[in-house]
Amino acid sequence: QQQVKQSPQSLIVQKGGISIINCAYENTAFDYFPWYQQFPGKGPALLIAIRPDVSEKKEGRFTISFNKSAKQFSLHIMDSQPGDSATYFCAANTSSGGGADGLTFGKGTHLIIQP
Amino acid sequence: DADVTQTPRNRITKTGKRIMLECSQTKGHDRMYWYRQDPGLGLQLIYYSFDVKDINKGEISDGYSVSRQAQAKFSLSLESAIPNQTALYFCATSGASSYNEQFFGPGTRLTVL
Numbered sequence A: 001q002q003q004v005k006q007s008p009q010s011l012i013v014q015k016g017g018i019s020i021i022n023c024a025y026e027n028t029a030f031d032y033f034p035w036y037q038q039f040p041g042k043g044p045a046l047l048i049a050i051r052p053d054v055s056e057k058k059e060g061r062f063t064i065s066f067n068k069s070a071k072q073f074s075l076h077i078m079d080s081q082p083g084d085s086a087t088y089f090c091a092a093n094t095s096s097g098g099g100a101d102g103l104t105f106g107k108g109t110h111l112i113i114q115p
Numbered sequence B: 001d002a003d004v005t006q007t008p009r010n011r012i013t014k015t016g017k018r019i020m021l022e023c024s025q026t027k028g029h030d031r032m033y034w035y036r037q038d039p040g041l042g043l044q045l046i047y048y049s050f051d052v053k054d055i056n057k058g059e060i061s062d063g064y065s066v067s068r069q070a071q072a073k074f075s076l077s078l079e080s081a082i083p084n085q086t087a088l089y090f091c092a093t094s095g096a097s098s099y100n101e102q103f104f105g106p107g108t109r110l111t112v113l
Helices: none
Strands: A004-007 A010-014 A017-026 A033-036 A047-048 A056-061 A062-067 A072-077 A086-092 A110-115 B002-005 B010-013 B021-026 B032-036 B040-050 B053-055 B065-070 B073-078 B089-096 B108-112
Touching: A004 A086, A010 A017, A017 A086, A017 A110, A033 A062, A047 A056, A047 A062, A047 A072, A072 A086, B002 B089, B010 B021, B021 B032, B021 B089, B021 B108, B032 B073, B032 B108, B040 B065, B040 B073
Parallel strands: A010 A110, B010 B108
Antiparallel strands: A004 A017, A017 A072, A033 A047, A033 A086, A056 A062, A062 A072, A086 A110, B002 B021, B021 B073, B032 B040, B032 B089, B040 B053, B065 B073, B089 B108
């Protein structure tokens, strides 16, 4: 049973456009929702994360929108740049037990920003 | 120097061979993880360790074993490798907070022929 569903699988956006990636989760115990960015040949790296006590978090051109009732969260990349071309993973985790359990990841979105 | 290192970076082996992948970290984190990445499937948790004495199975532990030799070292073994274990393997670490940002190594690409 996949607990975090991510869409789309791949996305092509023109430079300067808005990239939107969506995730939905099933486990209501999840209370930490990070997004990871992965470049070819590299390990994933944390991009931005949100907790369910807020509906939106913005860091530079990256914004997470969170809808607790719908159990959905999304990543918006404003003014998308070719350097943003990467694979993006949403993930979820529960803080119970100290949050030490591994993250549950979505299947990833391969984003290409065309110049 | 990288905070999380993995060796080897690439490995080709044959079915039935025993393989060990190693992970070392200089971040001083207690928590360490092994993930497997397959194209189109995201990352799946194999094993995780809270500290040297505490090791836990993840969602896909069958066919794998681990050893936490020290706080800084966490090894993943494939006792008898099979072709469907061909994948990219990542080690990660995190500190002791309720919301665990995980720091990933560069990965090991394993091919089992």
